[in-house]
Amino acid sequence: MAEEQTVRIGIIGLGARAETLLATIFEMKETAVTAVCDVREEKIARIHGIFDAHSVSRPKAYMDYRELLDDPNVDAVFVPTSWNSHLPIACDCMRKGKYVGIEVGGASSTEELWQLVHAHESTGVPCMMLENCCYGRNELMVLNMVRQGLFGELIYCECGYEHDLGEMSWAVEKRFERSIHNLRRNGDLYPTHGLGPIAKILRINRGNRFLSLTSTATKARGFAAALEAHTGKKADKVFNAGDVVTTVIKCANGETVTMIHSVSLPRPYSRNGRVQGTRGIWLENAGGIYVEGISPRYEKLDVANNPYTVHEWDKVESFYEKYDHPIWQDYRNNVIGGHGGMDSLAMRAFFDAVRRRIPTPIDVYDCAAWMSVTCLSEQSIAMGSMPVPFPDFTNGKWIDRAPEAPSRWALNEIYSD
Numbered sequence: 517m518a519e520e521q522t523v524r525i526g527i528i529g530l531g532a533r534a535e536t537l538l539a540t541i542f543e544m545k546e547t548a549v550t551a552v553c554d555v556r557e558e559k560i561a562r563i564h565g566i567f568d569a570h571s572v573s574r575p576k577a578y579m580d581y582r583e584l585l586d587d588p589n590v591d592a593v594f595v596p597t598s599w600n601s602h603l604p605i606a607c608d609c610m611r612k613g614k615y616v617g618i619e620v621g622g623a624s625s626t627e628e629l630w631q632l633v634h635a636h637e638s639t640g641v642p643c644m645m646l647e648n649c650c651y652g653r654n655e656l657m658v659l660n661m662v663r664q665g666l667f668g669e670l671i672y673c674e675c676g677y678e679h680d681l682g683e684m685s686w687a688v689e690k691r692f693e694r695s696i697h698n699l700r701r702n703g704d705l706y707p708t709h710g711l712g713p714i715a716k717i718l719r720i721n722r723g724n725r726f727l728s729l730t731s732t733a734t735k736a737r738g739f740a741a742a743l744e745a746h747t748g749k750k751a752d753k754v755f756n757a758g759d760v761v762t763t764v765i766k767c768a769n770g771e772t773v774t775m776i777h778s779v780s781l782p783r784p785y786s787r788n789g790r791v792q793g794t795r796g797i798w799l800e801n802a803g804g805i806y807v808e809g810i811s812p813r814y815e816k817l818d819v820a821n822n823p824y825t826v827h828e829w830d831k832v833e834s835f836y837e838k839y840d841h842p843i844w845q846d847y848r849n850n851v852i853g854g855h856g857g858m859d860s861l862a863m864r865a866f867f868d869a870v871r872r873r874i875p876t877p878i879d880v881y882d883c884a885a886w887m888s889v890t891c892l893s894e895q896s897i898a899m900g901s902m903p904v905p906f907p908d909f910t911n912g913k914w915i916d917r918a919p920e921a922p923s924r925w926a927l928n929e930i931y932s933d
């Protein structure tokens with residue numbers, strides 16, 4: 517396929533996420549949605565209405581995604597269904613020779629992740645998780661600074677998904693899948709927004725890997741409280757998902773990563789990013805970066821006249837001009853689409869790989885490592901926070917993998933164009 521050619525996309529799963537992706541696609545004007553699919557007719561009617569409102573011709577509609585995969589007018593597929601169906605659909609896409617971009621979420625078992633890996637290895641067709649946060653401005657700038665050596669040797673990271681989603685408690689009645697996962701399961705159910713960028717920074721699957729984790733869950737009170745506030749009645753449901761789930765991952769190269777999953781308590785949104793090395797640190801919740809030799813550091817006298825060293829944060833924004841990732845240097849004055857511009861970047865990275873028939877910057881090994889946190893954390897919690905080993909989904913390739921395809925969208929190294 518020629519590099520300038522329009523990628524013809526089929527979208528499977530036409531919920532809220534498909535609508536926001538579509539809004540961004542209409543702004544991007546560099547791809548065409550030629551087919552859509554949902555098991556519910558009303559979702560197809562709704563999405564057709566959105567095409568009409570934008571005066572864009574309606575795509576062909578299917579209720580069985582396997583028929584969409586046989587459509588010769590579909591070059592590649594997005595899968596924004598809910599969590600349990602991403603992986604089997606992705607495997608079918610690869611078996612039909614279609615590049616596939618799955619939405620974010622966690623896995624229910626390591627078995628389904630092995631199936632994903634095997635589908636890729638037996639077909640050679642890529643599957644990318646459309647983890648938009650990997651293309652966030654701050655995440656990419658920190659990646660750039662780390663690769664330039666400003667943080668020294670990496671030691672410790674944190675990340676998370678902390679988002680008040682109390683409304684999921686009453687969406688159970690509507691069979692909203694995410695709500696039902698929170699009702700039935702207890703683990704880190706949504707690991708990839710925080711962990712994806714951190715895994716890339718730590719070179720996971722390329723010279724490093726996740727070895728083991730422990731997870732601990734608090735009691736679960738938040739969803740019941742939200743439901744009671746909403747209905748004015750005593751909650752008639754018992755949610756299993758602990759209000760705060762803390763997971764600690766140990767990496768082969770000696771770093772640890774602490775993750776927080778918290779979606780049922782009142783609080784502002786945060787992905788809780790922290791990247792810390794021997795010479796510098798980024799702390800999302802402080803809005804700051806400290807780099808030895810750059811940030812303010814001075815001697816001060818305390819009341820007893822004992823000198824001590826004061827280290828002060830620099831604002832993250834003060835590094836943009838010099839250290840923005842090349843992607844954001846070009847993009848910062850022309851940001852489009854959802855989630856502060858990250859959505860269009862993740863899609864562009866995918867389209868670039870489809871056009872050039874090269875591997876995607878987030879691959880099946882990344883998907884498997886990141887998504888496995890969900891089912892492994894459930895196991896750890898069920899066993900009283902016992903350590904649980906990560907499978908090596910690369911079967912040893914991580915030790916000395918061939919370099920990734922050079923691309924401006926690459927997430928392991930930095931390429932200017």
Ligand SMILES: NC(=O)c1ccc[n+]([C@@H]2O[C@H](COP(=O)([O-])OP(=O)(O)OC[C@H]3O[C@@H](n4cnc5c(N)ncnc54)[C@H](O)[C@@H]3O)[C@@H](O)[C@H]2O)c1
Binds near residue numbers: 530579596
């Ligand atoms: N990247 C982000 O920033 C971001 C933001 C929001 C949601 N998401 C993710 O997007 C995904 C979808 O979220 P949502 O809120 O739109 O969910 P949703 O439940 O509203 O929509 C999912 C749609 O998929 C359809 N579906 C399910 N199984 C199907 C199948 N086998 N074939 C065809 N259609 C099928 C459902 O009928 C539904 O319309 C989730 O993985 C979610 O985590 C990502």
